[in-house]
Amino acid sequence: MTRESPAERERDAARWAIRLGEGPDAQTLAELEEWLAGDRRRRGALLQMQSTSRLAETILSERSGFDEAAPAQVPERTSHPITRRRALGIAAALAGLAVSGIWVLERRTKSYATVRGEVRSIPLADGSMAVMNTQTRINVALAVKSRTVWLDTGEAWFKVAHDSSKPFIVEAGPVRVRAVGTAFSVRRLDQGSRIDVSEGRVEIWSELQPKERIALSAGQGAFVTDNGKIANVGAVDVERRLAWREQRIDLEGETLAQAVAEFNRYNERQLVIVDPGLADERFHGVFRAEDPESFAIAVHDSLRVPVNLSEPAEIRIGVPTP
Template identity: 40%
Template sequence: MNDDDAARWAVRLGEGALTSTEEQALDDWLHADERRQGALLRAEAALAYLDRGRAMADTFVEAPKDDDSPVWTRRRFLIGGSTLAGLTAASVTGFILTRPAPIEIRTALGEIRRVPLPDGSVASVNTASDVAVVMVDKRRDVRLNDGEAWFQVAHDKNRPFVVEAGTVRVKAVGTAFSVRRRDDGADVLVTEGLVEVWVEGHENQRTQIAAGSKSFVAADAKPIEVASAGNMIDRALSWRTGELALNGESLDYAVAELNRYNARKIVIDTPALGRESLVGYFRVDQPEGFGQAIEATMAAKMSIQDNIIHLSR
């Protein structure tokens, strides 16, 4: 059934933009079985091949005399069972190999990568993140399985760029924004243009976020609140250059952020010390240097035991 359903979706996608109801139906169908993404890509490849070879198509199946619609003919080919099997096995194989494959971007602990995408967009991927990108004719789909990424999206109004982070969806056409996936939702920060956010199954609650604004989108579809990001945007995205920028955040916060990047963890043994605020720029890959700075400026003590940096007072 996956191949037949994939063929129907491929035909529908080729006809133009989906309605919001259809988008949800397609999303539900894809997520119900991990094999369906591959089935859809194969069906789209077959469809594209048929569009490029109408003469070959007519050799296999004669179009009905009362309907010579290209869409009907392509549907007949794609859902024709043995016809599709023979065509994809013999003729479409070469075409499939030329299509962009799904792009898997994974970063190790402490690794930060800047990755150009086939459509001209750029993804900056933070530490310990897992991103999957699928580019097809009518859409650009990104799944943020874990971690954080910032996207500079190439403008293409005919191919929306949609990031999926659990149940959270972020849609853009041409803009720049970051998404950080959390257990209970996702942080969204917009640096250029405009994005639309919603939670899967709650499309009627779509909310727009403009440049210079941020939002935490809860996975359980709580009302989405948008706030001004003010001058914290550059600090929030300083990880792209390997830095942690602080302007009054607590030591607890700083340590939690630094621990995302390093195998050598920092532990605060004095709770009151963790509540004190910090200002400054710190390298995310130098936890010991950070500890020394805290020792020097906050009257703290640093010790290293079992490869763990302890801060106390």
């Protein structure tokens, strides 16, 4: 099943705000209950949408003086009467824009992305810093009482400006990381997200298991699966894991398959293991992320296996197994 994005949830909530404002019948209410049952976060989205709709409707009412049962008297230059239905539609549309960050009541949402091989530093308006790894996409919302970052894809390191009145929360799928003033990284992987803390403390949990929360201190890391399990909690070499900020790959016993996957994140020219028997060989060393050729030569020298550098699109390691 495809996971519902925050934007999709907010758009649907805006539509429900309009339908409820028109006097719902029994069938509509039954459909609403079915929609709400699909995700517990939908109820909060709908309540926020209705609240913002009422505020927008009040503003329209004050400016236009419309009657709930009849078209309002409007200036002659306006050709369309403001009926309640139209006002509700405008209000819900404004609410949807407010929640998504296009129209602002109390927050601004900005999106950032990196392409393959790019590492980018983003100063945030609250004084925090985000460093984005290759092929990463984030959305940042700085509100009156909260600071939220949605990590859609990739990996990012955050240096959080201290503000105890505004918790800083990173959302990566169902995974949540909460901090006030600290530094940590979050990487989205196929089955969950990895969190490493370089300064201070953070609290981590999953929306699927909100009561199961743990705190991580500097020098610790953990992996939170998409189904809510917290695993691999313990001490880690955070600086080595954050070598990507200087566009380096620091290998300390990773397999050739793992090393190749890391290099391929950064480069259009892909490393290919031709001989599957080499995949479990382990490597140590520090390499430039944008230089897969040097790594391939190191593999050749270490394992005494052939490496083909003649193809522009890929580097082939080993020979096919007979």
